Amino acid sequence: MIRTRFAPSPTGYLHIGGARTALYSWAYARRQGGKFFLRIEDTDLERSTEASVQAILDSMAWLALDSDRDFHSADGMPMRQMQRLARYREVADQLIRAGRAYPCYASREELDAMREAQRARGEKPRYDGRWRPEHARGKAPPAGVEPVIRFRNPDDGMVGWADLVKGSIEIANAELDDLVILRADGVPTYNFGVVVDDLDMQITHVIRGDDHVNNTPRQINIYEALGAPLPSFAHVPMILGADGERLSKRHGAVSVTQYREEGYLADALVNFLARLGWSHGDDEIFSREQFVGWFDLAHVSRSAAQFNPEKLAWLNGQYIKAAAPETLVPEVAAHVEANGGTIAGGPPLANVVALLKDRALTLAELADNAMLFYGDIHPSDELLAQHLTADSRPALTELAGVFAALEEWREEAIAAAFDSVLKKHQLKMPKLAMPVRAVVFGQTQTPSLYPVLALAGRERVVGRLQRYAA
Numbered sequence: 001m002i003r004t005r006f007a008p009s010p011t012g013y014l015h016i017g018g019a020r021t022a023l024y025s026w027a028y029a030r031r032q033g034g035k036f037f038l039r040i041e042d043t044d045l046e047r048s049t050e051a052s053v054q055a056i057l058d059s060m061a062w063l064a065l066d067s068d069r070d071f072h073s074a075d076g077m078p079m080r081q082m083q084r085l086a087r088y089r090e091v092a093d094q095l096i097r098a099g100r101a102y103p104c105y106a107s108r109e110e111l112d113a114m115r116e117a118q119r120a121r122g123e124k125p126r127y128d129g130r131w132r133p134e135h136a137r138g139k140a141p142p143a144g145v146e147p148v149i150r151f152r153n154p155d156d157g158m159v160g161w162a163d164l165v166k167g168s169i170e171i172a173n174a175e176l177d178d179l180v181i182l183r184a185d186g187v188p189t190y191n192f193g194v195v196v197d198d199l200d201m202q203i204t205h206v207i208r209g210d211d212h213v214n215n216t217p218r219q220i221n222i223y224e225a226l227g228a229p230l231p232s233f234a235h236v237p238m239i240l241g242a243d244g245e246r247l248s249k250r251h252g253a254v255s256v257t258q259y260r261e262e263g264y265l266a267d268a269l270v271n272f273l274a275r276l277g278w279s280h281g282d283d284e285i286f287s288r289e290q291f292v293g294w295f296d297l298a299h300v301s302r303s304a305a306q307f308n309p310e311k312l313a314w315l316n317g318q319y320i321k322a323a324a325p326e327t328l329v330p331e332v333a334a335h336v337e338a339n340g341g342t343i344a345g346g347p348p349l350a351n352v353v354a355l356l357k358d359r360a361l362t363l364a365e366l367a368d369n370a371m372l373f374y375g376d377i378h379p380s381d382e383l384l385a386q387h388l389t390a391d392s393r394p395a396l397t398e399l400a401g402v403f404a405a406l407e408e409w410r411e412e413a414i415a416a417a418f419d420s421v422l423k424k425h426q427l428k429m430p431k432l433a434m435p436v437r438a439v440v441f442g443q444t445q446t447p448s449l450y451p452v453l454a455l456a457g458r459e460r461v462v463g464r465l466q467r468y469a470a
Contacts, residue, residue, distance in 0.1 A: 002034030003204045006060075006067075007194065009041045010052035013255030014059040016307065017209060017239050017247065020273045024236060025207045026065045027274075027295040037201055038067035039079040041194070043187050059256035063266050064288070071201060079201070081193050088188040091196050091226070092149045092181060100225040101181060103147035104131040126177040149182035151192070151222060159217040164234035164297045166210070171217045179218055191215055195222045203231050207297070210235040234297050237277050237304045252309035263335060263363030264312070268319040272312045277305035285318055317361040325354040328363060335367030341374035347455040355451055369447075373456060377442040379468070387435040387444070388468065395425040395432050396439070396469035400462050409458040411450045418450070439468040 006022040008014060014022075022038075029036035038060060042048040057078075060067070071079040081088075095101035106114075115125035129135055132152065141147065153176045160170030181192035188196070194215075198206060213235050223230050241251030254262075259269055270288055278301065280286070280294045320328065329349050336343060343349055352370050360366035388396075402417045422432055436453075437444045440461055446452050453461055 001204070002029050002032035003037070003202055004029040004034065004207055005037040005039060005198070005201060005203050006065075007039045007041050007197070008056050009044055009047075010049060010056060011044055011047035012052055013055045013257055015255055016253045016273070016276075019059065019063065019256050019269075020239070020276055021208055021236065022060065022065050023063070023270060023273050024278070024295070024297075024300070025205075026067075027292050028205060028207060028297065030292050031295055034204075035068040035070065036065075037071060037078070037203075039071065039081075039197060039201070040077075041081050041190070041197075043081050043190070043193060045082075045187070055255070055257055059260075062260055063256065063270055079197070081188065081197065084197075085186050085188075087200070088182060088193060088196055089186055092188075092192070095151065095181075095222075095225055096149070098225065099133075099152070101149050101151050102131060102133055102136075103141075104150045104178075104180070105141050105145050105147045106131060107145075127179075129178055132178070146184040148180045148184050150178040151181045151218075151225070153178050153218070153221055159220050161216065161220060161230070161233055163213075164205075164232055165237075165300045166213070166235055166302055169213065169216070173217075173221070176218060176221070181222070191218045192222065195219050195226075198231060199223075199226070199228050205232045205234065207234045207236065210237055234300070236300055237302060239276055239307050240304045241307055247307050251307055253307055261364075263331070263365065263367070264316050265319045265323070265363070268316040269312070271319070272315050276307065277301050285315065313361045320360055320363065320366065321358050323357070325350045325357065328353050328357065328366070331363050332367050332370060335364050336370055336374050339367060339371055339375070341367075341371050343374050346374045347457060351455055355447055355455060359447065372441045372443075372446060372452065377440075377464075379438050379442045383438050383442070383444070384468065387438040389435075391425070391427065392431060392435040393469050395421055395427055396435055396465050398424070399432070399436070400465035400469060403458060403465070404462045406458070409454065411454045414453050415450045436465070440464045 004025040006018075006025050008018055008022075026036045040053055040056070042053070067078065069076075073079075073083070092101060096103075111127070114128060118125045127150070131139075131147075131150070154173040157173050158170050159173055159176075160168065163169050179191060180189050182188055216233055216235075220230060239247040239253075241247050241253070243251075245251075247253045256269070260266070267288060270291070271285060274286075274291050274295075275284070278295065278299055280299065286294075332353055333343055333349055336349075346352075349370070352373055353366065356366055356369045360369060399418065399421045402421060403414070406413050406417060418432070422429065425432075433449050434444050437446050437449065440453070440456060
């Protein structure tokens with residue numbers, strides 16, 4: 001069975017690159033009928049926070065990247081490394097007994113001096129193996145010092161793998177030194193913890209960003225020292241900004257939670273992330289189900305993907321346009337209320353969404369436009385002075401009376417009433433429509449006038465016409 005995982009470090013919010021890695025790992029497992037796991041790599045004690053853990057869980061839930069729960073704890077939380085310290089010690093001891101790891105008592109000051117001397121000689125700074133058993137014979141461990149545990153890397157030969165995205169990769173073991181696998185406090189380093197976790201979870205495919213390529217040879221050597229089968233590795237390309245630099249906030253890339261707060265739809269973001277480094281012909285817009293059915297690693301590009309915030313906004317607009325209005329109501333309502341709007345007493349929000357959604361790129365923008373109906377409208381003095389003229393005031397007064405007398409408040413009747421007043425006062429449409437928009441909605445830019453007047457309701461429209469035209 002195919003088994004993949006996503007293993008973020010809770011040192012911040014889930015960002016675009018991490019979300020894409022999670023998506024690819026999830027889709028690969030789901031297409032194969034396999035399992036996808038989430039685990040939390042929380043060994044960075046200084047930077048890891050519970051708020052970040054929760055933000056990751058919330059982001060994964062919002063994106064609907066469901067994980068299998070085989071390794072969840074009794075409280076429903078995913079596997080966490082800091083709860084597995086005894087397991088890492090157990091495996092480290094196994095490596096020590098096999099002669100593949102050893103305690104190292106070198107102090108930070110010693111190591112700094114060692115590397116400085118190497119640099120002075122023009123050598124690559126690296127651990128020199130001074131506490132390897134053959135070099136430490138006769139050396140007494142310093143009193144009161146808790147050692148780190150180092151992995152004994154092979155001295156010669158090559159280590160390589162057939163990467164499912166990048167192809168064949170190989171590196172000489174002579175380029176690698178003896179890395180620390182267990183710190184003095186018993187906390188594992190990244191390269192050790194990830195191997196033990198992936199073994200225990202029986203991960204078959206490790207799909208991650210290509211910034212991890214340099215870690216893979218070290219991890220492969222640990223697998224082989226444990227006599228464990230290797231998973232397949234797939235390193236997906238990094239994401240760059242439009243300027244070719246590594247993606248950052250200055251390129252418009254923000255956390256997954258912020259995209260939600262700004263009114264992006266989860267399905268639109270998933271669609272966008274899927275296309276950042278993978279393609280299915282010329283298909284641009286596709287459902288989550290289509291993506292799972294199509295996804296394979298053979299079509300993941302080896303080249304870096306480019307983040308385009310304008311493309312994401314356009315795609316989000318397409319998803320909003322295609323959505324049933326009632327499905328957008330809860331999120332739009334939250335945005336309206338955050339803007340200070342009051343939905344109670346206004347027109348049905350689903351009707352407002354239906355009218356406005358084709359013009360919006362985000363739900364936040366849609367909610368801003370909906371404030372026409374739910375906000376406290378106060379036309380500026382300048383706007384009123386510009387549009388309440390000697391020509392428009394009599395027409396507005398008469399329009400208020402005609403509207404008040406209508407038997408039915410619907411678009412067709414509103415249009416007919418409007419047309420009759422235009423003809424009587426010999427005005428062109430803008431000469432009356434602009435003042436009506438100004439006094440009813442506090443602005444001169446709105447969607448098609450008759451639908452917005454119909455939604456605004458007779459009481460509001462007539463009341464505001466009477467108030468300002470008098």
